[in-house]
Amino acid sequence: MVRMFSGVVVWIMCVFSAQAADVMIEASTDEAAKPWTSLEANDAPEDFHFVVVTDRTGGHRDFVFRDALPKVNLLEPAFVVSVGDLIEGYTDDQARLDAEWDEMEGFIGQLETPFFYAAGNHDMSNAVMAETWRKRFGPSYYHFKYKGVLFLVLNSELFGMVGQPDTPVPGPWQQAQQMGYIEQTLKDNADARWTVVITHQPLWDIGEIDPDWLQVESWLDNRDYTVFAGHLHRYKKQVRNDAKYYTLATTGGGSALRGSVYGEFDHVGWVTMTGNGPRLANILLDGLWDENVATEESREMVASIESAISPVAATMEGSKFRRATLSYDVSNPGSAPLTVSPVVASSSNLFVATTGAETTIAPGESQRFDIKVTAKRRNSYAELRPASVTWSLGTRVNNQKLDVDVQTPVLPMKRQAITVAKKAITVDGDLGEWKLPFSVTQQGDLAAPETDAADISFRWGIHQDDEFVYLGMSVTDDSIVASTKLPALAQDAMVVVVDARPEAERNQNKSLGDSLEDGSLSKIALNFLTVEKEQPIPVLAFLDEIRAQMITAVSRTDDGYQAELAIPVSYLNKQSGGEWDVLRVSLYAQDFDEDQKGPERLYWQPNRFGDAPLAGTGEFVR
Numbered sequence: 327m328v329r330m331f332s333g334v335v336v337w338i339m340c341v342f343s344a345q346a347a348d349v350m351i352e353a354s355t356d357e358a359a360k361p362w363t364s365l366e367a368n369d370a371p372e373d374f375h376f377v378v379v380t381d382r383t384g385g386h387r388d389f390v391f392r393d394a395l396p397k398v399n400l401l402e403p404a405f406v407v408s409v410g411d412l413i414e415g416y417t418d419d420q421a422r423l424d425a426e427w428d429e430m431e432g433f434i435g436q437l438e439t440p441f442f443y444a445a446g447n448h449d450m451s452n453a454v455m456a457e458t459w460r461k462r463f464g465p466s467y468y469h470f471k472y473k474g475v476l477f478l479v480l481n482s483e484l485f486g487m488v489g490q491p492d493t494p495v496p497g498p499w500q501q502a503q504q505m506g507y508i509e510q511t512l513k514d515n516a517d518a519r520w521t522v523v524i525t526h527q528p529l530w531d532i533g534e535i536d537p538d539w540l541q542v543e544s545w546l547d548n549r550d551y552t553v554f555a556g557h558l559h560r561y562k563k564q565v566r567n568d569a570k571y572y573t574l575a576t577t578g579g580g581s582a583l584r585g586s587v588y589g590e591f592d593h594v595g596w597v598t599m600t601g602n603g604p605r606l607a608n609i610l611l612d613g614l615w616d617e618n619v620a621t622e623e624s625r626e627m628v629a630s631i632e633s634a635i636s637p638v639a640a641t642m643e644g645s646k647f648r649r650a651t652l653s654y655d656v657s658n659p660g661s662a663p664l665t666v667s668p669v670v671a672s673s674s675n676l677f678v679a680t681t682g683a684e685t686t687i688a689p690g691e692s693q694r695f696d697i698k699v700t701a702k703r704r705n706s707y708a709e710l711r712p713a714s715v716t717w718s719l720g721t722r723v724n725n726q727k728l729d730v731d732v733q734t735p736v737l738p739m740k741r742q743a744i745t746v747a748k749k750a751i752t753v754d755g756d757l758g759e760w761k762l763p764f765s766v767t768q769q770g771d772l773a774a775p776e777t778d779a780a781d782i783s784f785r786w787g788i789h790q791d792d793e794f795v796y797l798g799m800s801v802t803d804d805s806i807v808a809s810t811k812l813p814a815l816a817q818d819a820m821v822v823v824v825d826a827r828p829e830a831e832r833n834q835n836k837s838l839g840d841s842l843e844d845g846s847l848s849k850i851a852l853n854f855l856t857v858e859k860e861q862p863i864p865v866l867a868f869l870d871e872i873r874a875q876m877i878t879a880v881s882r883t884d885d886g887y888q889a890e891l892a893i894p895v896s897y898l899n900k901q902s903g904g905e906w907d908v909l910r911v912s913l914y915a916q917d918f919d920e921d922q923k924g925p926e927r928l929y930w931q932p933n934r935f936g937d938a939p940l941a942g943t944g945e946f947v948r
Contacts, residue, residue: 649699755879810858
């Protein structure tokens with residue numbers, strides 16, 4: 327017989343034999359060596375799992391707790407316990423209290439396993455709230471047992487209310503009754519193999535320790551136990567009396583979410599009860615998803631959102647740039663509202679004006695954003711370094727929050743004419759007959775790391791005659807890595823991409839992977855101009871025929887190397903589907919240094935295959 331006081335005991339029945347044989351995995355082999363370490367499964371019959379959910383309120387963030395519970399189902403725990411603060415509360419308005427608890431019980435109704443409530447200060451801070459709890463849930467402190475483990479759920483508000491630590495919450499329970507219940511329950515369950523204490527306030531870690539809590543610790547002193555609490559919205563593990571005390575962070579409660587180093591994150595505690603006591607794994611909600619984490623629909627929506635921003639074509643005047651207004655259309659392709667928050671950043675020679683506050687675009691609608699751009703001094707278009715606007719886009723897909731950041735270059739552009747060479751060009755690696763009007767000392771791609779001009783820079787030019795289009799490049803490089811034994815991908819090189827296809831094709835800005843997969847890369851003139859003759863590149867073998875039609879030459883200089891490339895007009899005409907009229911030229915220096923694992927890449931303009939491409943870059947007319 328159990329002495330009840332004003333609490334209650336709950337029994338979760340489970341019959342098992344502590345003497346049951348170890349669970350063995352069935353497997354065999356005739357070989358002496360075996361492809362496993364052991365066949366004794368880590369699956370003792372007395373082990374089980376439970377989940378602890380923590381603070382949902384105190385400035386709750388919508389959907390976090392609600393969406394966490396279906397994720398808890400994926401873990402299939404034996405049961406779930408709360409450390410309190412489930413509703414905002416702090417009111418004696420009965421209608422409001424009922425609405426908040428109705429909402430919470432609706433959330434909890436998603437669970438496929440038992441749920442055990444615990445009272446927090448937001449759940450019980452006055453007599454009306456205490457009576458509401460009693461009518462809905464009965465006792466505010468109680469215990470239950472499972473597989474020999476005692477769970478003792480306390481009402482920390484009876485020890486003292488938040489802000490009034492000397493005053494227990496008024497209502498149907500008294501602290502003296504709770505203390506008597508705790509003492510008797512521990513005596514009646516002296517044979518428990520472990521004791522788990524649940525309390526909302528970390529009573530050992532909020533100013534002067536309440537004498538009643540010290541008394542509880544003295545009753546726990548001769549047994550194995552673990553304590554779980556919440557309230558502070560910051561995770562902390564402590565050890566007291568050789569026992570582990572966990573103060574959990576949030577499951578949707580108010581938090582700056584600054585990360586693990588601050589103990590600020592949304593999580594649930596995944597507890598494995600073993601023969602040696604509980605082991606806690608903190609599962610962050612952002613890292614726990616069901617099988618629908620990415621479906622065909624969601625992937626299509628992400629792709630749609632990422633391509634929702636369309637620069638509006640603008641015709642620039644004059645040979646040099648001073649100022650202009652560039653426009654971007656942002657469309658909402660989804661069925662939920664799309665929030666748009668643009669943030670601009672200037673470059674070394676372009677100033678971009680701020681764009682204003684967050685905007686919401688209705689499903690199926692679009693909105694135009696105007697960006698004012700000013701050159702810090704009059705520059706030729708080829709000298710401009712891209713500024714940027716980062717679009718923070720937020721919506722919901724499959725009832726999941728979707729946040730996507732898209733970075734768009736801000737770069738006034740104008741097609742330039744390819745000059746006819748005044749002198750005949752001989753592709754011999756000697757640039758004596760060349761003019762090199764384009765100087766690249768700063769990174770031209772937003773998504774690529776900055777480079778040091780003392781380490782790598784280049785100048786280049788482009789000419790044409792009746793038979794060829796020529797590119798000449800002079801590279802300054804403080805450390806040349808080159809060898810006939812290395813593939814082009816693993817040594818210093820100028821990488822050139824020339825695209826004469828019709829406008830719709832050459833400005834698609836597909837990734838390199840997509841261009842490989844759909845075969846479009848095989849229709850582009852791409853070449854690595856390495857310092858030494860490189861080994862074949864199997865993954866780019868389909869380019870061998872195109873590269874064989876080009877004439878190349880590279881020669882070393884005192885401070886780097888020079889490279890020349892000639893592309894037959896006949897090949898460009900074939901690309902274009904007739905006589906070519908516009909070329910899109912992309913190029914970058916690939917720079918290795920000694921003992922450097924990967925290369926730096928210095929781009930002239932945004933990488934057309936990169937994470938922040940821009941249609942229409944590097945276009946030249948014949």
